[in-house]
Amino acid sequence: MRSEVGQGGQHERSFIEKARRAQIIESAVAVIAEVGFAKASLARIAQHAGISKGVISYHFAGKDELMEQVVEQTYHAVADDVVPRIMAASTATDMLRTHILSVAEYMRGHRAHLRALSEIFVNFRTADGSPRYGIAASEEIFKGLEDLFRGGQAKGEFREFDTRVMAVSLQASIDSMFAYWVTYPDHDLEAHARELADIFDHATRAQQPVD
Amino acid sequence: MRSEVGQGGQHERSFIEKARRAQIIESAVAVIAEVGFAKASLARIAQHAGISKGVISYHFAGKDELMEQVVEQTYHAVADDVVPRIMAASTATDMLRTHILSVAEYMRGHRAHLRALSEIFVNFRTADGSPRYGIAASEEIFKGLEDLFRGGQAKGEFREFDTRVMAVSLQASIDSMFAYWVTYPDHDLEAHARELADIFDHATRAQQPVD
């Protein structure tokens, strides 16, 4: 999980180093969220952190590693918050609704983090030009959603459908909810989330009661 | 010097100029699709077109105008192909399904164009740093979809739902279908489109027949 770790525990990161890395990552998040990936230069990130450019190079192998760390940290923070709440639901239908609502709720408190995450996902490329994170980076999420869907189908809660297509569409709809809210900050995120939950409730359920 | 003319049809672009502009736009599309917006420099675009950098500056006021032309050309090409087919449908339900399937079909033949379009939408910024096209640029699409939805609701084909949320989610799901297919070229785009049509059919319809 950490790039250079694993040489026999030799290289434990010191407290100060961990603090510095965290500080730099937070600054990176803030800067990317504000000016976008393309204009988030190391100089700007260093300036935001109140340190010299060299410090970043010292603590991270390069800009690429910094970006990867931003993704990893943010990604896990979301999962740590959302996953337990989903697990607490009893039916697949509930889990689906809880998933959508929890993610939306988490978003509300972490606008910058998610903005940065999305910037990196879309823009970060490897040296050869191919996207570092693409749809493929969401594979873990897709797998989790597919498990949820298959569970619902097995129990008869959900109709038969292609679980991968449903997962991809749901994930995209959630992302777009966030993007829409970032663009229009007055947009009612919670109401959007409830509507979205309704949409995928109708889209998945086996029986639709007469309204 | 070249870009701001054309008011009143006075300055007809010559045949050769139109050809060059088209050639450059096509090269821009190809390069952006391949290496992404950030790395799509004029040098690379010129190299791809087999011309000198100066030619681009000669035919376009600057990189910004080139990007705007790419968007405009591609955008209209999609609309010209898809809109008539949607209009031919008689019910809202049919229009919705036709919309999804036609866009998917168009995509199959214009992978690079749509890839480039999405890159520009996400990354192109004005001089002051704000996105040139953002979610807001999709407003026209959203409006069109909302009309479709409201028509269906008025006729009783569709249930009551927030048309804006439905439009945003549908558009995002279509985009993600495309992104998924770009990442996994062997993915069955047509099957995905049919599944997606089913999803939004269930999500919108007023009555769900017992399967």
Next chain:
Amino acid sequence: MRSEVGQGGQHERSFIEKARRAQIIESAVAVIAEVGFAKASLARIAQHAGISKGVISYHFAGKDELMEQVVEQTYHAVADDVVPRIMAASTATDMLRTHILSVAEYMRGHRAHLRALSEIFVNFRTADGSPRYGIAASEEIFKGLEDLFRGGQAKGEFREFDTRVMAVSLQASIDSMFAYWVTYPDHDLEAHARELADIFDHATRAQQPVD
């Protein structure tokens, strides 16, 4: 006087060619006067003349020849206007005053020409980087002024002084009068010229009457 002339009268410039050259020279004057030498590109000059860039290249060997022509034309126009008036004066003292006042009067009607002339004098460099026209280009003027001064000294009108230094200083003072007026267009050019005439009257005369 003309660069390629002299091959036996073979290459007489046609009427249309002379007209074109004159038109281009006038445009060059206007553009240089407006935006300065450095930004007076052939493109801008052509645009001002309402012709294509290529025309300039066709009628002049290059930008350098165009500039030289601007200087030559303007220079002679000034001389043709001013010299006869000076010659009409009878005493050296009168000639000196007439010189200053006539040049100033000419200036008032030819602001752009003189502005352009000064821009070219100061900025135009040969390929090797040395000034194309420097102080040395004023040699003809200096010689003329020195003749005037020596005449006055011979007749006892003027005191003994270094005629070269007086010529250089007078010419510089006249140029600065013009520059000052260009910067502050409301400046009273005629009054300035009269004051300047007084200054050099006092500076040169053999006897200063008790005021």
Next chain:
Amino acid sequence: MRSEVGQGGQHERSFIEKARRAQIIESAVAVIAEVGFAKASLARIAQHAGISKGVISYHFAGKDELMEQVVEQTYHAVADDVVPRIMAASTATDMLRTHILSVAEYMRGHRAHLRALSEIFVNFRTADGSPRYGIAASEEIFKGLEDLFRGGQAKGEFREFDTRVMAVSLQASIDSMFAYWVTYPDHDLEAHARELADIFDHATRAQQPVD
């Protein structure tokens, strides 16, 4: 990023930074003096200093700041040398003569600096195309000279004349003395200065003694 600091003495420039800035400024002076303002590119200045182009960008906000620094440094160096000597004179007549002679003497040792200064004054333009320093930039000098002249007039040493015209003409005559000497390096600068002092002595004095 580097240029706008320094409010309050907070950001003391390090020794090495000051040295680099000085070195770059000196190279800029040398290059401008040699090839003129228009051809004094950052590349050439860097080459002359034996450093990479980026170093200049690192130490100066841009070419504009570098040019402004050249002006400021040079300007103050002249003033620091010349002003005290003028102040030491007791009569206006002496101050005038001292001014001319001291400036000339300073010139002899700083040919390139003054050449560069004049190049920048004439050619440096702001982004909107208007001269960054024009005649208006000499306002301070003009004001100082006018004070001197008015003092002399008040004490009866000088005749009545327009002090502004006298100041502009004197300044121009001094500049042209320098320009002449730059063009003809063998020219006797001191003799020229003495002659010039005589000229303005005659031009200003209230009484001209019978020779």
Next chain:
DNA sequence: TATGAATGAGCATTCATTCAT
């Protein structure tokens, strides 16, 4: 550990010039 300094490649853009038509 941290820093300031330096590098050099890459960027968009401008421009005088050339040339086929």
Next chain:
DNA sequence: CATGAATGAATGCTCATTCAT
């Protein structure tokens, strides 16, 4: 004669990275 098109060098600038201290 005149043009539009194309060229390629040069410019100021940004930036990730390296390195001695």
